[in-house]
Amino acid sequence: MIDIASRVYNHNWKIDPIVRSLIDTDFYKLLMAQSVFLNKPKTQVTFSLINRARHIPLAKLIDERELRDQLDHIRTLSLSRGESTWLRGNMFYGKRSMFRAEFLEWFENLRLPPYHLEVKDDQYELTFEGDWPAVMLWEVPALAVLMELRSRAVLKNMGRFELQVLYARAMTKLWEKVERLRKVDDLLLADFGTRRRHSYLWQDWCVQAMMEGLGKKFVGTSNCLIAMRREVEAIGTNAHELPMVYSALAKSDKELAEAPYQVLKDWQDEHDGNLRIILPDTYGTQGFLERAPNWLSSWTGIRIDSGDPVKGAEAAISWWKSCGEDPSKKRVIFSDGLDEDMIAHLQSKFRGRVRCSFGWGTMLTNDFRGLVPDDALAPFSLVCKAISADGKPTVKLSDNPNKAMGPSSEIERYKRVFGVGEQVSQQIIV
Amino acid sequence: MIDIASRVYNHNWKIDPIVRSLIDTDFYKLLMAQSVFLNKPKTQVTFSLINRARHIPLAKLIDERELRDQLDHIRTLSLSRGESTWLRGNMFYGKRSMFRAEFLEWFENLRLPPYHLEVKDDQYELTFEGDWPAVMLWEVPALAVLMELRSRAVLKNMGRFELQVLYARAMTKLWEKVERLRKVDDLLLADFGTRRRHSYLWQDWCVQAMMEGLGKKFVGTSNCLIAMRREVEAIGTNAHELPMVYSALAKSDKELAEAPYQVLKDWQDEHDGNLRIILPDTYGTQGFLERAPNWLSSWTGIRIDSGDPVKGAEAAISWWKSCGEDPSKKRVIFSDGLDEDMIAHLQSKFRGRVRCSFGWGTMLTNDFRGLVPDDALAPFSLVCKAISADGKPTVKLSDNPNKAMGPSSEIERYKRVFGVGEQVSQQIIV
Incomplete structure (x- = not known):
């Protein structure tokens, strides 16, 4: 009509x-x-x-x-x-x-x-x-x-039916991922795909598809508006900008070395339980954990957001053990460049050893790879x-030098202060 | 598509x-x-x-x-x-x-x-x-x-285009009312039309039409779901069922005579300001006001829900004056069988003398009179x-004997206890 x-x-x-x-x-x-x-x-x-x-x-x-x-x-x-x-x-x-x-x-x-x-x-x-x-x-x-x-x-530049077919294909593609993930035992998965989504309406569709397709395995979305409208959990804790800014404000190398922990001290004053999640990779995960103060080992979990995720999770497990903590009571949140294969792989590898969960971003809300000529809709970083x-x-060093940022003289200073040595480069897809 | x-x-x-x-x-x-x-x-x-x-x-x-x-x-x-x-x-x-x-x-x-x-x-x-x-x-x-x-x-039983024309006509009809009411100075109007609406979607449309067409003259809706979704005020205070049930529970004529005031005493313990609105007509407005305890005159206003609304409002004004209250500081809410003519009439009659507002019900959300053969969509009571x-x-006596209800022996008893004499019948449209 x-x-x-x-x-x-x-x-x-x-x-x-x-x-x-x-x-x-x-x-x-x-x-x-x-x-x-x-x-x-x-x-x-x-x-x-x-x-x-x-x-x-x-x-x-x-x-x-x-x-x-x-x-x-x-x-x-x-x-x-x-x-x-x-x-x-x-x-x-x-x-x-x-x-x-x-x-x-x-x-x-x-x-x-x-x-x-x-x-x-x-x-x-x-x-x-x-x-x-x-x-x-x-x-x-x-x-x-x-x-x-x-x-x-x-x-x-696309015609009406072309468009309809494009979305039909994108929906089919996502639904196949959902069907695959539905079979992953004890999965806990959240949408982290707001910033690099294809569009708002598409993200909203993806969330609803996961609600229906994954049931309790879908635990919520990072997007507040969608969480409110769809009545699901709003998910998220903290990000690199806190240690990056606290570190930039440091007045000496000594203060700089302390800055990432000061961030978490301030956070601990405000939050408890599942909001106490360490993001350790801003200036190298290994050094961060080695120098971490004792009180940090009591935190609920760690988010792995760069580098080889298996190595990152193993480093966290070793650290907890060295602190006398039981890793199987700890949460590990994987959130870097995930797709359904990696999610299934990480879950099978770490299930039981730690409490795994996953923040699925761009490949959830913007996987239009292969759907138009020249891959003109493929997501990018x-x-x-x-x-x-x-x-x-x-300055950010990260566990992947391709994600590092800042003036090179400052990068060298940070590497010295945080004791970061050789790093392994990984390709950034999104 | x-x-x-x-x-x-x-x-x-x-x-x-x-x-x-x-x-x-x-x-x-x-x-x-x-x-x-x-x-x-x-x-x-x-x-x-x-x-x-x-x-x-x-x-x-x-x-x-x-x-x-x-x-x-x-x-x-x-x-x-x-x-x-x-x-x-x-x-x-x-x-x-x-x-x-x-x-x-x-x-x-x-x-x-x-x-x-x-x-x-x-x-x-x-x-x-x-x-x-x-x-x-x-x-x-x-x-x-x-x-x-x-x-x-x-x-x-209607065809597709017939239906489309029906709603186009209903929308036009409502919009003409809105245009009329837009010209009424200092109007304050709320939607009270949930119970006898044409449909949910139609009520929701009516509310949105009033939001756009009346601006600040539209003060909200009695419907909680629509108030939440459209982010407008939820409006309403109390109704006849409270004095009716309190009265039925009374163990003596003395308790019965007190019951309508007991309702308001309980209400006063919980609410203040614009929620302190007296609904006086359950057993006759005149007698209710004559026997009202002193503390009731300090309440914010009165809702007129049966009988001749002009007489009801005049009775309220006289009562406030007799209690030493300033009627121009008091609110009168008209809510019985209103249409745009009556709203404009009452507003011009009482504007300045009291603070008027209007709860517009069935003729807002279900005025399909004259739109189909045999008036098969006209609202009814x-x-x-x-x-x-x-x-x-x-038992309910009301200010309109056509709205009275209860066994006749009990009606007689209530009339005696509440001193209700001759009443004027008014046709009930909705």
Whole structure:
């Protein structure tokens, strides 16, 4: 049936917004924003877009006006009443009132700060500067906008039936993964795919497919808006930006060596149980664990986000044993570049030895590989990172040197302070 | 575009549920349920469907199997996580935590109790028996189911374009009312049309039309599910069932005379501000006000729900004056059989003298008069009332003898106790 009013309305859209809500973001961003709001509210940071896939000329593919329209639209967003109610009233990780009243009041009044956009060598140079708690909330929506604008740029040349067949194939592809994963015993899997998703609607579809297809093996999504609308758990703890910024602020090598642990000390003051998850790889997992203070061994688990995941999990197990802890009571969360094969492999390898769970990202929400000519919809590695704090550059070493970032002199200094030696490179797919 | 999966799924629906949520009900039902849960949780009540429009043979129009399927479906419903979160976290009437934890825990575990259904003289005899807090929650969904099944029975004989034109006309009709009401100065209008709506989707459309068309003149809806989804205020206070059941439980004429005030005493212990609204007409407004205790004059307002609304409002104004209260600071809520003409008339008559507001019901959400042959979609007066409490019959006198109910010997006794003399009959349209 033709609904003339809807059609006229649609014709007059200026833009079709990609991000329509401030909570269309990862849950851990909100937890971290609260932590920063309480501990380092005045730190001045710069976040910057980094396209690790230099061969994809984003500024040629995506129209600058469209990009600005989308970013400008995000700056008009504010927390809606229902969203605030959900943040206040919902149970997160078994706890009500996860967010403090003063933080929520700040969040309710927040509009995202200005952005700075330039074009250089067919790439966008997109940066955000200002107070850490506000600037950090740009990361996920900025990435989601660039990923979806790139999808749209490819899709707009396709015909109606071509499009229908494309999505039919993508759905079939995902459903086959779900059927495979359904057979993995004791699996616990969450959606971590917001930032590099194909599109919002597609991520929402993927979550619903997992809800139906995986039942209790699907434990939730990192996306707050989808968690709220689909009434599933919001999942996530913390990320590299905390140790990176704390480290940049360190005034001496001694303070620098302590910074990653100071992050977790502040975190421990606020959170317990399943929110006490160590992210050890910012400056090398091995050294981090060797120098870790005693109290850290009592934490609930470790997230493995770079390097060889088997080696990372084995390092965690050895460390727990050396501290007199029982690894089979500990959680290991794998979240780096997973696909269904790797998930099944890791689960069979570590099931029983530790409590495994999986944060499945880009290959869940953006696996359009092989579905269009020239693989023009294949996902790629785009990130948005804190590059400086109070005027000093940030550094990341990671367990994969291809993920390292920062000025080379600072990288050398960090390697010395954190005792990082030879590292094994791994190809970054997403 | 044809979505084969959706079509196959739709073909296999057993029923298309009319009520899909336990909060697809009036807000005042939840407030009253909490009050009853706290004050009279063990009172045994019987609620019964009453079709005041005897000329409409519901049992001939509506298939009994379909009715049972819908009622059975409602018995499978329970409060969802998101609904509970909303009830816990949302601000109602400017207050958070309107509902107590023990009530919400009870509500989260509630399934509606069994129903009893028989057919007699082409009418359905539908009754519900049990603990008051649970049984009372049948009223609104039972009415909504019967109203919508009657709509569907008429609609299923219509063709596709006929249907489209029908809704186009209904929308036009409502929009003309909205345009008329937009010009009424200082109007405050709420949707009270859940129980006798044409359908859920239509009520939801009406609310959205008022949001856009009336702006701040539209203050909210009595329907909790729509209030949650559309992020507007949930509106409502209390109803006749409280004085009716309290009165039935009275052990003497003296206790009976006190019962309507006892209701408000219990209410006052729990609520303040805009929730302190007197509903004076259960046993005659005039006598109720004459015998009212002093503390009642400090309440915020009065709801006029039967009789001549001008006379009712004038009686309230005189009473406030006699108590030394300033009527211009008091609220009068009109909620009986309103249409746009009456709303505009009452507003112009009482604006400035009192604070007016309007609860617009059936003629908002079910005005399909004149749109199909034989007026087969015109709304009619269907109610579901408490008819007994702990084995004793309930009585309602109202300010309109056509709305009176109860055994005639008891009606006479109540008239004597409450000093009700001659009353003026008014035609009941809805």
